[in-house]
Amino acid sequence: MAATVTLQVYFRSIFFTNNAVLRSFQRKSWRHCSTSVNIYNDRDPAPVFFSENVQTILKKITGTDFNKVFRQRFDEKKLSPPEYKFMTDEELKQKMKNAERLSSKILQMPPVLKERQAISNILSRDPAITGFENCKFVFTDITYGLPDRKRLVVVRDPDGTLRQASWEEAERMNQIYNPRPGRKLKPPKLFQEEHLTNVLERGEYEFVLDSACAQFEPDDPEYLRITSVVYESVDKKRCYQLLHSTRHYGPLCFYLTWNKKIENLLISLLQQEKLEACADIVRLYQLIHTDCKSKMINVDPNQHLELLKAYVEHDSLQQQQLQLAIQAYQEIVRERQQYNENVKTAHGL
Amino acid sequence: MFRRLLCTFNTLSSHTATPTPLLRIIDANPVRCSLVTSTRLRCKASEEGEVQEERDPTKDRSRVIPVETSMKYIKSEAYHTTYGSDPVWKIYRRNFKGAFPPRKTRKTCIRAKMIATGNPCPICRDEYLVLDYRNVDLLKQFISEHNGAILSYSMTNICQRRHKELQVAVLKARDYGLLTYDVPFREYEYSEYYTPSKNDNKLTT
Numbered sequence: 001m002a003a004t005v006t007l008q009v010y011f012r013s014i015f016f017t018n019n020a021v022l023r024s025f026q027r028k029s030w031r032h033c034s035t036s037v038n039i040y041n042d043r044d045p046a047p048v049f050f051s052e053n054v055q056t057i058l059k060k061i062t063g064t065d066f067n068k069v070f071r072q073r074f075d076e077k078k079l080s081p082p083e084y085k086f087m088t089d090e091e092l093k094q095k096m097k098n099a100e101r102l103s104s105k106i107l108q109m110p111p112v113l114k115e116r117q118a119i120s121n122i123l124s125r126d127p128a129i130t131g132f133e134n135c136k137f138v139f140t141d142i143t144y145g146l147p148d149r150k151r152l153v154v155v156r157d158p159d160g161t162l163r164q165a166s167w168e169e170a171e172r173m174n175q176i177y178n179p180r181p182g183r184k185l186k187p188p189k190l191f192q193e194e195h196l197t198n199v200l201e202r203g204e205y206e207f208v209l210d211s212a213c214a215q216f217e218p219d220d221p222e223y224l225r226i227t228s229v230v231y232e233s234v235d236k237k238r239c240y241q242l243l244h245s246t247r248h249y250g251p252l253c254f255y256l257t258w259n260k261k262i263e264n265l266l267i268s269l270l271q272q273e274k275l276e277a278c279a280d281i282v283r284l285y286q287l288i289h290t291d292c293k294s295k296m297i298n299v300d301p302n303q304h305l306e307l308l309k310a311y312v313e314h315d316s317l318q319q320q321q322l323q324l325a326i327q328a329y330q331e332i333v334r335e336r337q338q339y340n341e342n343v344k345t346a347h348g349l
Numbered sequence: 350m351f352r353r354l355l356c357t358f359n360t361l362s363s364h365t366a367t368p369t370p371l372l373r374i375i376d377a378n379p380v381r382c383s384l385v386t387s388t389r390l391r392c393k394a395s396e397e398g399e400v401q402e403e404r405d406p407t408k409d410r411s412r413v414i415p416v417e418t419s420m421k422y423i424k425s426e427a428y429h430t431t432y433g434s435d436p437v438w439k440i441y442r443r444n445f446k447g448a449f450p451p452r453k454t455r456k457t458c459i460r461a462k463m464i465a466t467g468n469p470c471p472i473c474r475d476e477y478l479v480l481d482y483r484n485v486d487l488l489k490q491f492i493s494e495h496n497g498a499i500l501s502y503s504m505t506n507i508c509q510r511r512h513k514e515l516q517v518a519v520l521k522a523r524d525y526g527l528l529t530y531d532v533p534f535r536e537y538e539y540s541e542y543y544t545p546s547k548n549d550n551k552l553t554t
Contacts, residue, residue, distance in 0.1 A: 046543045074497025075531040106534070111542045147541050182533035190526030199526040210532040218542060 039224045040114050040258070048288055049112040049254060057284050058250035061277050062107055065245040069103045109250040113219040121164040123154060130160045138165065140173045148174045149217075171217070182214030191215070191226055200233045209248045231255045238268050257285050263318045266308070267325045273332070279304035282311045289315075305330075408464040410476065419479035423486045428477075436490035437478060438471040438505040454502050457510040470508040480514045482521035485528060491515055497530045 048054055087095065137156040153165035153173050165173065175185055188211065189195055199208055208230050216223035231252050234240060243249045256262050262281055269278045279301075286295045293314035299306050305326075312322045404411070422428055432440075443450050444467075458466050458473035472478045478487060491500050491507075499519055502512045522528040 047545070050539065050543050050545060072495070073531045074529075075533065076496055076498040079496055105536070108537060110535075111537055111539060113542055147538065149541055180535070182535065188524045188526070190524065195526050199529075204526070204529050207529040207532070208526070213535050214532045218537070 039221070039228055040112070044114045045112050045254070045258060046114060051287075054254075054284065054287055057280050057287070058109060058254060059104075059107070061253060061280050061284075062109075062247075062249045063245045064100070064103050064107065066099065066103065068245040069106055070099070107245075107247050109247055110213050111218045112251050112254055115221050115224055116167060116217075116219040119164050119166050123162045123164065126160040126162070128160065131158065132160075134158055138169065138173060140177060142177050148178065148180075151178075167217075167220070180214070182211070184215065187215050187222070191222070196226070196229065200230065203237070203239065203242065205230050205234055205239075205242055206246055206248065209243075227251070228255065235261060235264055238264055240265055240268055241272075253281060253284065254288075257281065257288050260285075260289070260317065263316060263322055266322060270325045270329045273329065275304045275308070275329070279307045282307050285311065285315070404463065409462070410459050410464060410473075411462040412476070414477055414479055416479050416481040416483050419477050419481070420484055420486065422477040423484070431475075436505075437475065437487070438490070438507065441471045441506055443506050444468045450503075452503075453509060454506055454512070455508050458508045459510075470506060470511060472507050472511045480511065480518045482518045482525060482527065484518070485522060488515070488519055488522055488528060492519065492528070 135158065139154045139156070141152040143151075148171075151170070151174060153170040154162060155165045155169060156162050172185065174180075175183055190199060190208070190211065196208070209227060212223055212226045212230075216226075234243065234252060235256060240249075240252070243252055253262075253265070256265055262285060266278050266281060269275075269281070282294070283301060286292055294310045297310055297314070299310045301307060308326065312319055312326065316322050443454070445451060454470065455466065458464060458469035464473065472480065480487065482488075491505055492498070493500055499516060502509070505512075507515065519528060523530060
């Protein structure tokens with residue numbers, strides 16, 4: 001009964017598709033990667049990810065290198081010649097503000113979510129029409145302006161049950177009626193394991209992550225699989241800098257922190273002498289893992305080095321390497337100070 | 350009809366035991382004359398009278414070159430001496446009458462597996478350049494370094510058939526992730542994915 005009511009309500013705006021293709025449409029279950037991949041399964045990361053503190057930290061460590069944010073884009077758009085203008089200071093300030101606003105839009109992080117649950121919502125069973133057709137009927141609400149996830153898609157199976165469409169079916173219908181640029185009906189072959197490893201070997205991390213964003217929803221198990229494979233590969237090769245100042249740096253750090261794998265990231269940041277970023281990541285660690293030991297000891301959060309040392313002592317899994325990195329960092333800083341002093345004394349200042 | 354005519358002509362000539370020349374006038378009719386001048390249609394009659402085509406090896410394109418060979422060729426010394434570091438279409442000039450070239454390039458340079466023109470396009474003229482999605486080094490030469498678009502045939506001067514092949518190969522290479530480009534930007538509406546409840550705020554603050 002409920003089903004007939006909805007159908008009547010949406011009668012005007014509903015198109016139905018007698019879609020024989022859907023019968024054969026089942027997302028291929030691709031072989032999973034041999035490397036250990038952690039997907040957000042047990043605990044829901046969304047409340048932590050969207051909380052204000054975490055968002056500010058993630059945005060801060062992402063960084064806004066304008067040269068990278070507004071880089072040349074290979075998107076087949078028509079080129080326009082650069083403009084040179086004389087501006088007053090005020091105008092320049094205004095322009096810079098605009099650029100910052102635009103960059104924050106470009107750097108919007110893709111949401112980090114838990115794997116979605118499969119839909120199995122049966123609206124009605126009508127055994128009387130079993131065998132009426134040997135293919136499915138898909139009814140799609142094509143009202144203008146609805147977000148994709150709220151669009152109603154129902155399927156009448158050949159055995160007479162009327163049910164809500166699965167995620168895959170709904171996505172397919174959405175792409176047919178309401179195509180999104182960059183998304184394809186069939187996921188690109190690049191996401192298959194053998195091609196993915198090839199792309200990752202070439203270090204095209206941003207490309208893979210961008211196309212995964214365009215193709216999949218952020219709670220799609222396939223999306224989670226691909227992103228975690230990419231993050232693992234970045235972590236393995238320690239080329240975090242490639243993703244710095246892109247929208248994927250925040251989720252990368254979040255993933256590594258969530259799975260307690262931040263040691264390599266901290267070491268590489270220390271080698272680049274970015275102590276503040278290290279402290280931010282430790283703070284992020286304490287926010288995500290609320291029961292960690294280093295949080296119990298109240299260290300002044302403005303003392304970056306102390307915060308880092310507390311983490312190394314109490315929570316780190318690779319204490320020795322991190323301690324060595326910290327020592328090296330301290331030595332470099334000390335040497336530089338001494339050098340500056342020597343220069344000053346030589347100049348007689 | 351034409352073939353039969355030609356064959357009879359050739360059998361006649363073989364009787365006289367002279368090698369078949371490239372151009373020969375057999376009739377006063379000018380239409381028939383022009384037919385015989387075509388290299389493609391030159392036939393040679395065997396002893397049993399079967400028709401066998403004689404192909405000019407420099408213009409023959411019946412051999413299929415595998416992509417792997419082409420990929421190897423592009424990295425080879427021979428390729429480097431011919432083209433240097435320029436793209437393959439750089440040193441090529443179209444032949445046309447008047448001041449302006451025709452808007453489109455020719456439909457195809459190769460007909461019936463033979464080069465059918467005196468000035469074949471940069472890809473047709475070199476047998477070892479194979480347009481395939483795996484041949485990334487070649488495809489990259491036809492992609493704009495400024496915005497990643499496929500270069501127009503008005504610039505690269507390749508024939509229409511090759512241009513179509515190029516488009517297919519580039520799309521396929523992008524699908525396989527062999528050629529990278531910038532995917533259209535996707536903006537997320539966070540409220541679609543997560544709406545904070547009161548309990549969550551307590552947890553995080």
